[in-house]
Amino acid sequence: xxxxxxxxxxxxxxxxxxxxxxxxxxxxxxxxxxxxxxxxxxxxxxxxxxxxxxxxxxxxxxxxxxxxxxxxxxxxxxxxxxxxxxxxxxxxxxxxxxxxxxxxxxxxxxxxxxxx
Amino acid sequence: xxxxxxxxxxxxxxxxxxxxxxxxxxxxxxxxxxxxxxxxxxxxxxxxxxxxxxxxxxxxxxxxxxxxxxxxxxxxxxxxxxxxxxxxxxxxxxxxxxxxxxxxxxxxxxxxxxxx
DNA sequence: TTACGTGCAAAAAATTTGCAGTTTC
DNA sequence: GAAACTGCAAATTTTTTGCACGTAA
Numbered sequence: 001x002x003x004x005x006x007x008x009x010x011x012x013x014x015x016x017x018x019x020x021x022x023x024x025x026x027x028x029x030x031x032x033x034x035x036x037x038x039x040x041x042x043x044x045x046x047x048x049x050x051x052x053x054x055x056x057x058x059x060x061x062x063x064x065x066x067x068x069x070x071x072x073x074x075x076x077x078x079x080x081x082x083x084x085x086x087x088x089x090x091x092x093x094x095x096x097x098x099x100x101x102x103x104x105x106x107x108x109x110x111x112x113x114x115x116x
Numbered sequence: 117x118x119x120x121x122x123x124x125x126x127x128x129x130x131x132x133x134x135x136x137x138x139x140x141x142x143x144x145x146x147x148x149x150x151x152x153x154x155x156x157x158x159x160x161x162x163x164x165x166x167x168x169x170x171x172x173x174x175x176x177x178x179x180x181x182x183x184x185x186x187x188x189x190x191x192x193x194x195x196x197x198x199x200x201x202x203x204x205x206x207x208x209x210x211x212x213x214x215x216x217x218x219x220x221x222x223x224x225x226x227x228x229x230x231x232x
Numbered sequence: 233t234t235a236c237g238t239g240c241a242a243a244a245a246a247t248t249t250g251c252a253g254t255t256t257c
Numbered sequence: 258g259a260a261a262c263t264g265c266a267a268a269t270t271t272t273t274t275g276c277a278c279g280t281a282a
């Protein structure tokens with residue numbers, strides 16, 4: 001599964017998979033996503049539910065990133081921050097909590113939409 | 117709606133509401149939640165889907181807090197951090213993004229469960 | 233009136249499950 | 258052959274919608 005492009009929901013992944021093998025079923029997609037999620041190989045997002053109640057998935061990379069969803073134009077942008085890393089380390093030490101997955105999603109207005 | 121207690125899902129809110137007025141319908145709950153969400157009066161969480169695919173709601177207070185969900189015992193804990201506030205300010209200035217809502221959820225192992 | 237909020241019933245969207253047949257080791 | 262994976266069909270769960278009615282400004 002080449003989840004190279006990001007932020008795909010289960011239906012999109014199904015369609016992509018069926019382009020390679022038309023017999024692939026929805027349940028296989030969901031079962032595989034569950035597996036990958038448990039292994040920590042993908043991250044699950046909901047992008048502030050701007051486009052409905054579904055979930056989106058992306059390959060987990062070394063560096064976590066923040067997702068920002070524009071409430072007006074729907075654009076999704078990403079941001080990597082040392083402060084985010086610092087925050088996670090603070091949670092781990094202050095709360096004695098071993099972090100496995102983390103997700104920071106922000107809804108608001110992007111630069112372009114603020115100007116209108 | 118006394119969402120005093122937190123992290124209630126739509127079904128729980130419906131049951132609570134029906135205790136006061138038995139005729140309340142599911143759709144009213146969902147419509148009200150949509151409204152409150154748009155007004156920024158409540159926050160929507162999914163608590164890392166530890167207990168299923170639903171969503172949880174809580175009154176939005178002055179200070180945002182981080183939610184941590186223990187993948188073993190299911191306990192949800194909360195944490196307030198200045199670093200989180202700093203991170204949000206960084207996003208606003210570095211990305212020129214006007215934040216309306218933000219949500220940081222973390223999955224991992226709580227102090228007690230790490231020791232087992 | 234005109235807009236709004238509601239219950240009701242039905243639909244739609246998202247995800248899960250049981251089962252039987254294959255493949256894999 | 259046991260364990261794991263799959264497609265298929267059907268079921269569940271979660272959320273939304275159309276509609277008719279009542280209410281409030």
